[in-house]
Amino acid sequence: MKGFVVASLLSMSPAIAQAAPVESFVEAPGPQGPLKGTMLAPEAKAAPVVLILPGSGPTDRDGNSGLGIRASTYRLLAEGLAARGIASVRIDKRGLGGSAGAVADGNAVTMQDYATDAKAWVQTIRARTGAPCVWLLGHSEGGTIALEAAQSATDICGLVLVSAPGRPLGEALRAQLHAGLSDASLLRQADSAIDTLEAGQKVDVSGMPPAIRSLFDPRVQGYLIDAMAIDPARLAAAYKGPVLIVQGARDIQVSVADAQALRQAHPAAKLVLLPDANHVLKAVADDTRSANVATYADPSLPLAPGVVDAIAGFVTAR
Secondary structure (H helix, E strand, O other), X not given: OOOEEEOOOOOXXXXXXXXXOEEEEEEEEOOOOEEEEEEEEOOOOOOOEEEEEOOXXXXXXXXXXXXXXXXXXXXXXXXXXXXXXXXXEEEOOOOOHHHHHHOOOOOOOOHHHHHHHHHHHHHHHHHHHOOOOEEEEEEOHHHHHHHHHHOOOOOEXXXXXXXXXXXXXXXXXXXXXXXXXXXXXXXXXXXXXXXXHHOOOOOOOOOOOHHHHHHHOHHHHHHHHHHHOOOHHHHHHHOOOOEEEEEEOOOOXXXXXXXXXXXXXXXXXXXXXXXXXXXXOEEOOOOOHHHHHHHHHOOOOOEOOOHHHHHHHHHHOO
C-alpha cells in the first residue's frame, strides 16, 4: 500500500562525530504573558526546525507531568533529532510550567487556543532562525492541535502526527476506559458522562465514584466539551501538505486503527508502524499492561528503535 512502512529495527551506521547541540530558552507571545520553551539546535544555521506540541493534561516541555509520567519523551526526541541535524522547540502549554503566566486560568482553554499558540510559536521560531517554515510534531492530543493549527497557517512545512488520535475525543476516551476498567457500574457512569459532554452539556460529578471523578473535573469540562466536538480525521482530510503518521503497535492509549483512520483521511500521508513502541515511544517487550505502564516513569529508557529515524528521515527528505 502506497505510503505504508513498517519501521526497520536495524540500527543506523555510527554517526560522524559532531559538535554538541546548542540549547537555549525561547519565548513566544501569549494572551497575558509569555509562552516559554526550549530550543535544541545543531550548529548548522540552516537546520530544519520541528515544533513539538505536547499531549493532554499537565504535560510539560520534556513530556512529563505530575500524574506520574516521567518518560522525558520530548527531551529524548529533541536530542535524537539534534543528532540528525534537526533543530526543535519543545514548549510548556499556556497556563502550565514556564508558561503559567500566559493566562489567568490554565484550565479555561480550548483546542483553538492551543492552535493559536502553536501559530505564535511558528512565527517566533521563523523570526529567530530564519527558517522559511516550521514542522509541527504533535504527540497524542498534540497531533489534533497540529491539525487544527495547520488549517489556517501558511508557514508550516508539514505535519508529524505521533501517537495521535484518529477519532473524536469522546470515542477515544470510551475505548480507553473500556480497555482499562472491568467494573460495569463505573463504565455505565463514565459512558453517560461522555454522552452528556458530547451533547455540549456539563456533568454533575457530586455522586461520581473517585475512580472516574477526576476525568470529569468540573474545572476542565468546558475544555472537554470543546475537544469532543473536533474530528481529527476530518481535519486531516482538509490539510493539503505533507504528513507523517507514526504509531506504536503496543500503544495502550491510541490504537493502530487511529493511525489508519488518519491515513485513510489523508491518502498521501506516510504511515510508519513501530512494532514494539508504546504511547510514550518506549520499547515494550510484551503485551502486559504493567510492563507497558512501567516505561511511563523511566526517563533512563531510550526511545524505541525507529522513532527518530522515521521522523528525521521524513523531515530531511523534504
